[in-house]
Amino acid sequence: MPAPAAISADQFTHLLAITRALAVTTELDALLRQIAESACAMLDCERASIFLHDSKTNELWTKIALGSKEIRVASSAGIVGAAFSRNELIHVPDPYNDPRFNPEPDRRSGFRTRSLLTVPMSDVDGKPIGVLQAVNKRGQGFLPADLLLAQMLADQAGVAIQRFRLQQAAVEGAELRREMTLARDVQQALIPKDPPRVPGLLCCGYTKPASITGGDGFDLWACADGSLGVFLGDASGHGIAPAMVVAQARTLLRSLCELQTDPLELISRVNARLTQDMAAGRFVTMFVGIVDSSGLLRWSSGGHGPILLQRAAGASVETLDPPGPPVGVLDPFLGDATEPVRIEPGGRLVVLSDGLFEAFSPAGEQLGIAPIAELVQSFTGSPEGLLAELQAMVLRWQQKDEPKDDQTVVIVQREL
Incomplete structure (x- = not known):
């Protein structure tokens, strides 16, 4: 050279x-x-x-x-x-x-x-x-x-x-983190800070995302007629888009609930909106329940289940299967009407996302629904106590704090 x-x-x-x-x-x-x-x-x-x-x-x-x-x-x-x-x-x-x-x-x-x-x-x-x-x-x-x-x-x-x-x-990483932080803040703002007070009922909820924002969401609110509204949604995927979809579904549901409280009709109307808005291949599984002070539960589900039901204190735990497909796939919603269920004193409703019963152990085994159902049946304390026991069970099974999938649960219990 x-x-x-x-x-x-x-x-x-x-x-x-x-x-x-x-x-x-x-x-x-x-x-x-x-x-x-x-x-x-x-x-x-x-x-x-x-x-x-x-x-x-x-x-x-x-x-x-x-x-x-x-x-x-x-x-x-x-x-x-x-x-x-x-x-x-x-x-x-x-x-x-x-x-x-x-x-x-x-x-x-x-x-x-x-x-x-x-x-x-x-x-x-x-x-x-x-x-x-x-x-x-x-x-x-x-x-x-x-x-x-x-x-x-x-x-x-x-x-x-x-x-x-x-x-x-x-720069892009910082912008993405900022967007995800904003999405997380929006999502967290929609989660009830304190359980609503409905005479005769106790309730609580919890969600842990698998990433900074999750595709799960829940809500508990007091309806205008004095009953308790219950929502749990699980959007396909993780990150900003699913988080925003669940937030949209929750907001639509709360607005519609001001006009009527029929769970099947509520899911049908949310489905009509999301079917137009969501990208192909995206969907949301969704549970909606309305529980009054006497323990009467009216409910529907778009692809979300199983739902655990203990009709009274000490009773065996049943599973309710979803009567319709996931939301956002087809319009009109092809869900069937369900019979109302009476929750007696001490009985409870437990709605879970699949991130809990599909939690993996280090050996690659799933937790399954049976251990959770056994815990629900044997536990005699408050909804908050049951939630703490469930969280501890999942943590022991996973042997790590970070879940592979979003984990969300809502518990409603009839007072004794």
Whole structure:
């Protein structure tokens, strides 16, 4: 390789200037254009192109090809592909005599490629992330000093592009965390801070998301007629979108409940709205119950179950199966009407999301519904006490605090 003395003072000055400029540029298009323009100025060539590697398609593509249109090629095709795949500089004094050169773009445009200098741009680990290509040295072919300059510029450009990508990833990560934090705050704000007071009934609820935001949600509220409203929803997936879907379902339900309290009609109306709003393949399983002070439970479920029912203190625990499909799939809702159920003093209703009974042990075994049903039957204390025992059971089974799936439970108990 030629000695650094072969590079002029003006070229060194230009290289230092572009290095400083690349360090502060925050827009990718502007960054690439600066690299291409600097290549043309420093190497005294007619055109310059910046090819970036697209890892998804394994192609090299360029938005910045000064004097040309966008080009996209396979990462191993042609001269740029050879420079990228071999991670080495390629100088072609006469492209038309090189079998790797594709003359078709020249024929279409009327341009004549006389010489090419193609240099891989690498990150700090030496891994190629793209290619810088200079076209047609003015007056003569590319000189040994040009090869050194091009490599130095490509090295600076590769690091600048890597830095830009890392900065973008950090910004996007921060924005995503902020969005998820906002979604979590919205979701948490919808969870009742204190159980509603309905004469003759005790209730509580709990939710633990598998990520910063979860696809589960619940609500407990006092209806206008003095009865207790119960909602538990589980949207498919995790993250912001399912959290917002459950929040929407809960808000719709609470608004509709001001007008009527028939659970099947409520789910049908929520289903009509969500079917229009939700993306294909998305759905929500949903339980809705209305319990009055005498313990009469009117209920419906869109794909959510099993629901555990203990009709009286010490009674065996039954399971109620959902009478309809998940919500948001088909309109109209194809759920059947259910018979009201009487909860006697000491009896209770327990509605769970599948993240609880499908909790995994370290050995990969699921907890199952039977141990939970046994706990519900044997426990004689308050809803809060039963909730604490259930949480402890699941934690012992998982042997870790972070669940694999969102875990939500609502308990309603008739006072003795």
